[in-house]
Each structure stands twice: as C-alpha cells, then as structure tokens.
Amino acid sequence: xxxxxxxxKSQIAKLFEPILHDVRLVMFTQERECQFCEMxxxxxxxxxxxxxxxxxxxxxxxAEADLARQYGIDKIPAIAVMGEADYRIRFYGIPxxxxxPALLEAVVDVGMRTPALPDPLxxxxxxxxxPVHLQVMVTPT
Amino acid sequence: MANExxxxxxxxxxxxxxxxxKYAVQGVPKTVINETHDFLxxxxxxxxxxxxxxxxxx
Numbered sequence: 001x002x003x004x005x006x007x008x009k010s011q012i013a014k015l016f017e018p019i020l021h022d023v024r025l026v027m028f029t030q031e032r033e034c035q036f037c038e039m040x041x042x043x044x045x046x047x048x049x050x051x052x053x054x055x056x057x058x059x060x061x062x063a064e065a066d067l068a069r070q071y072g073i074d075k076i077p078a079i080a081v082m083g084e085a086d087y088r089i090r091f092y093g094i095p096x097x098x099x100x101p102a103l104l105e106a107v108v109d110v111g112m113r114t115p116a117l118p119d120p121l122x123x124x125x126x127x128x129x130x131p132v133h134l135q136v137m138v139t140p141t
Numbered sequence: 142m143a144n145e146x147x148x149x150x151x152x153x154x155x156x157x158x159x160x161x162x163k164y165a166v167q168g169v170p171k172t173v174i175n176e177t178h179d180f181l182x183x184x185x186x187x188x189x190x191x192x193x194x195x196x197x198x199x
Contacts, residue, residue, distance in 0.1 A: 036156050072148070075157060087142040093153025102151060115142040121186055125143040130197050132147040137154045137164060137171040 016051035019111030023054045026080040028061045040077035040094045081106040097141035
C-alpha cells in the first residue's frame with residue numbers, strides 16, 4: 001500500500017518540477033527491517049519516483065557500515081539528502097507528519113543547489129568558522 | 142547547505158527514545174546545538190542564527 005496519497009503525489013511532482021540538478025536520497029536500513037525502517041525506505045522510494053532528478057539509494061547499515069560511517073550516520077532509519085556534494089542534511093526516523101514537508105523542502109533546495117535563506121542572513125551563516133551540529137528533535141504528528 | 146561546517150539532523154525521538162532522555166526533551170521541536178546549547182519551539186531563521194552565534198561565544 002502506498003504511503004503517499006495519489007493527490008499528494010501530483011502536488012509533490014509539481015513542487016519538484018523546477019529541480020535543475022540531481023538529488024540523491026541516500027537511505028540506510030538493514031536486512032531485517034524494523035517497522036519504521038521499512039516505512040522510511042518505502043517513503044524514500046515513493047518520493048524519488050516523483051521526479052526524474054531524484055534518486056533513491058538504499059543501503060544496509062550493517063553490511064555497509066563503512067559507508068554509513070563515511071556519511072556520519074549512526075542510527076537508522078536514516079536519509080541523507082545530497083547532490084554531488086554532501087550538504088550534511090540528515091533525517092533520522094520516519095519523516096512523517098510535519099517533517100514530511102521539511103524533507104520535500106530539503107530535496108528542492110538541494111535540487112536547486114540554493115539554500116532557502118535571504119541574502120543578508122546567508123552572508124552571516126557563511127561567516128561561521130567553527131563546526132556546528134544542529135539536531136532538531138521532533139515527534140510524529 | 143550554506144556552510145559546510147554546519148550539519149543539520151532531524152531526529153524523530155519516539156524512534157530514538159535514548160536521545161530524548163539524553164537531551165531532556167520535554168517539548169518539541171527542541172533544537173540542540175553542538176551538545177551545549179538548545180532552544181525550544183519553532184524560531185525564525187534570524188533567531189536560529191543568533192542561537193548558533195551565542196553557542197560559539199560570538
């Protein structure tokens with residue numbers, strides 16, 4: 001059974017239309033999938049199917065532990081939203097409810113290779129010269 | 142995305158309850174910056190930037 005409704009699929013496909021560059025949804029699950037891993041993988045595949053520019057890459061957290069480490073992924077289910085470059089955007093756990101639009105926005109931003117920030121703010125963000133790790137804790141809604 | 146020194150994680154805490162305990166999450170969204178600073182609720186982009194600068198001692 002699809003996780004994304006038909007009506008939503010056409011809306012998302014429209015949202016993805018302006019995407020100019022390839023987007024990789026690098027998803028980590030494991031062979032014996034937990035319930036949320038399975039749903040997250042399915043969601044990743046359904047989202048990727050809505051644009052020729054978006055591709056789902058499914059990996060095994062255990063069998064491909066080195067790759068997970070390379071991407072800094074320490075728990076699953078995980079989705080990294082990347083272009084050729086890794087913009088270090090990660091979703092841990094299923095991005096459902098309010099988090100789903102956040103995932104779609106990340107896909108569009110990466111697909112446009114343009115962060116969605118106004119110029120003065122962008123300049124300030126670019127001045128940051130130390131490592132910053134932001135973790136936004138959310139619950140399913 | 143604007144700065145490669147910054148990484149952003151969204152964490153669905155009901156699937157990772159140990160992190161909810163570790164970061165004492167009593168309300169959501171709760172944003173943790175570099176394990177040392179945090180703020181609660183949805184904030185404007187400017188407020189998030191201020192919080193990051195503050196956490197870096199700027």
